[in-house]
Amino acid sequence: MSNDRQLTPLDTIVSLCKRRGFIYQSSEIYGGINGFWDYGPLGVQLKNNIRDDWWRSMVECAPLDENGEPVHIVGLDSSIIQNPRAWVASGHVGGFSDPMIDCRACKARFRADHLEEYDCPRKPSKKAGAHESCDLTEPREFNLMFETFVGAVKSDESRAYLRPETAQGIFLNYKNVLDTTRVKLPFGIAQIGKAFRNEVTPRNFVFRSREFEQMEMEWFCHPDESEKWMDFWKRERMRWWRSLGIREEHLIFRDHEADELAHYSKACVDVEYLYPFTAPKYGELEGIAHRGCFDLTQHGTHAEMKLDYTDPVTNERFVPNVIEPASGLTRGVLVLLCEAYTEEWVPKEGVEGGPREAVSGESTPEGYESRVVMKFAPRLAPVKVAVFPLLKNKPELVAKAREVFKELRQHWHCFYDQTGAIGRRYRRQDEIGTPYGVTIDFDTLADNTVTLRDRDTMKQERISLDELSGHLAGRLAS
RNA sequence: GCGAGAGUAGCUCAGUGGUAGAGCUCCACGUUGCCAACGUGGUUGUCGAGGGUUCGAAUCCCUUCUCUCGCUCCA
Numbered sequence: 001m002s003n004d005r006q007l008t009p010l011d012t013i014v015s016l017c018k019r020r021g022f023i024y025q026s027s028e029i030y031g032g033i034n035g036f037w038d039y040g041p042l043g044v045q046l047k048n049n050i051r052d053d054w055w056r057s058m059v060e061c062a063p064l065d066e067n068g069e070p071v072h073i074v075g076l077d078s079s080i081i082q083n084p085r086a087w088v089a090s091g092h093v094g095g096f097s098d099p100m101i102d103c104r105a106c107k108a109r110f111r112a113d114h115l116e117e118y119d120c121p122r123k124p125s126k127k128a129g130a131h132e133s134c135d136l137t138e139p140r141e142f143n144l145m146f147e148t149f150v151g152a153v154k155s156d157e158s159r160a161y162l163r164p165e166t167a168q169g170i171f172l173n174y175k176n177v178l179d180t181t182r183v184k185l186p187f188g189i190a191q192i193g194k195a196f197r198n199e200v201t202p203r204n205f206v207f208r209s210r211e212f213e214q215m216e217m218e219w220f221c222h223p224d225e226s227e228k229w230m231d232f233w234k235r236e237r238m239r240w241w242r243s244l245g246i247r248e249e250h251l252i253f254r255d256h257e258a259d260e261l262a263h264y265s266k267a268c269v270d271v272e273y274l275y276p277f278t279a280p281k282y283g284e285l286e287g288i289a290h291r292g293c294f295d296l297t298q299h300g301t302h303a304e305m306k307l308d309y310t311d312p313v314t315n316e317r318f319v320p321n322v323i324e325p326a327s328g329l330t331r332g333v334l335v336l337l338c339e340a341y342t343e344e345w346v347p348k349e350g351v352e353g354g355p356r357e358a359v360s361g362e363s364t365p366e367g368y369e370s371r372v373v374m375k376f377a378p379r380l381a382p383v384k385v386a387v388f389p390l391l392k393n394k395p396e397l398v399a400k401a402r403e404v405f406k407e408l409r410q411h412w413h414c415f416y417d418q419t420g421a422i423g424r425r426y427r428r429q430d431e432i433g434t435p436y437g438v439t440i441d442f443d444t445l446a447d448n449t450v451t452l453r454d455r456d457t458m459k460q461e462r463i464s465l466d467e468l469s470g471h472l473a474g475r476l477a478s
Numbered sequence: 479g480c481g482a483g484a485g486u487a488g489c490u491c492a493g494u495g496g497u498a499g500a501g502c503u504c505c506a507c508g509u510u511g512c513c514a515a516c517g518u519g520g521u522u523g524u525c526g527a528g529g530g531u532u533c534g535a536a537u538c539c540c541u542u543c544u545c546u547c548g549c550u551c552c553a
Binding site: 011032422427 | 489505510513546552
């Protein structure tokens with residue numbers, strides 16, 4: 001795969017997602033709602049598979065440190081609604097909203113608190129709003145946190161927020177985890193869950209939505225070691241994304257400039273992906289932030305609680321520094337959809353060779369037909385194995401196929417299909433990315449072998465039913 | 479929130495004031511001994527929603543919602 005190949009337009013992927021049940025627009029029958037998406041039968045399976053892979057790579061089988069020993073990370077699932085003081089301490093209540101002023105005449109927007117710093121776009125010699133034809137709106141709040149009210153009575157006292165990031169739930173429980181789980185520095189707390197941001201402009205399918213899912217891990221370490229761990233997690237996170245089957249040239253690191261750093265952050269590097277809507281530039285997939293001691297210091301002050309750490313060996317007291325790899329799970333789904341989508345030319349009968357990637361903009365050559373195949377890594381594919389009787393009007397084939405299906409479904413997410421010609425059934429599975437097809441024919445009844453058909457090569461091999469599960473187990477782990 | 483474009487079947491789209499359409503998909507039956515085969519039949523729409531003009535609106539007007547792009551924003 002070369003870097004310069006034409007990327008599939010996002011619309012094509014959106015259509016496939018709808019058509020095959022990956023992702024639907026939320027509340028579609030009521031006209032939809034801007035910035036919200038529903039994950040269909042295949043979408044939720046794909047999302048869960050990514051989620052579980054992250055959890056396994058972070059919590060259950062965390063990476064090895066420089067001594068070859070696993071680092072220590074524990075899991076957490078904190079509530080979405082928290083004491084609103086948490087968001088004051090975190091800086092989100094004060095800093096997450098900026099009053100903005102629009103000029104109706106020149107279609108420009110200014111931060112109300114910095115109005116005097118802007119020049120009028122049409123008359124640069126004057127300040128914004130100072131020109132006689134300027135037509136400014138009242139300052140408007142752009143608070144990116146969703147508000148709600150806890151309890152039956154709506155009042156300022158009952159006001160609360162849907163979390164705009166999962167991270168704060170981790171900081172709020174940092175002391176609980178220290179006090180109850182015998183962890184020692186350095187260690188991490190990982191969490192996967194929904195977060196909500198009232199984005200001004202939801203865009204690009206699920207890339208920027210108002211309700212999304214994050215996979216975040218806060219790594220607590222000694223300040224002197226923070227740079228080392230920043231490098232460590234940078235490497236590990238890139239390694240993980242590549243392990244999902246994302247092409248190397250589609251992922252880059254991008255260091256944040258000093259002026260784009262968040263209020264809490266000392267340094268930040270993004271893992272970026274070559275999305276079809278950002279190409280030739282890359283767009284954010286994960287942020288790895290050096291949060292310093294900002295959060296624990298803030299919560300320590302606001303909650304009047306000692307959140308510093310005493311080293312059990314040296315008795316040194318300090319506030320740990322935090323390295324935060326924060327990924328978008330739902331962005332991960334989008335990346336894998338973009339990455340997996342492939343149009344191919346497949347030789348017809350009598351033409352030599354296997355499938356090859358279609359050249360964008362060119363029509364299918366003579367002797368070939370086209371197919372769409374989602375090339376998910378087998379372990380992430382929503383459906384692992386499809387089981388078919390070669391013919392549906394032969395009861396003995398159907399019965400045997402049902403038997404094989406019932407066996408395999410105990411190990412993997414399987415799909416049974418007897419409708420239509422066998423070729424059509426293979427292609428249907430290609431379009432949802434099912435890595436393997438198992439077909440039962442008359443030979444199966446005679447010698448207990450089946451056809452195992454490979455999604456990517458379209459090659460078929462005969463395999464004994466006794467060995468089928470073993471074969472699949474090996475291949476589906478990749 | 480501003481500006482521009484768009485919204486018709488599950489998907490892609492045609493239809494400029496006079497009976498709601500095509501291709502693909504999907505379903506059933508038949509056929510079919512391994513790659514979107516074929517035959518026959520069939521399902522699917524408040525033409526995004528609401529209001530107006532008109533004898534009559536998918537079509538013209540207004541409002542609104544949603545999508546796309548550009549601003550703005552993006553912790």
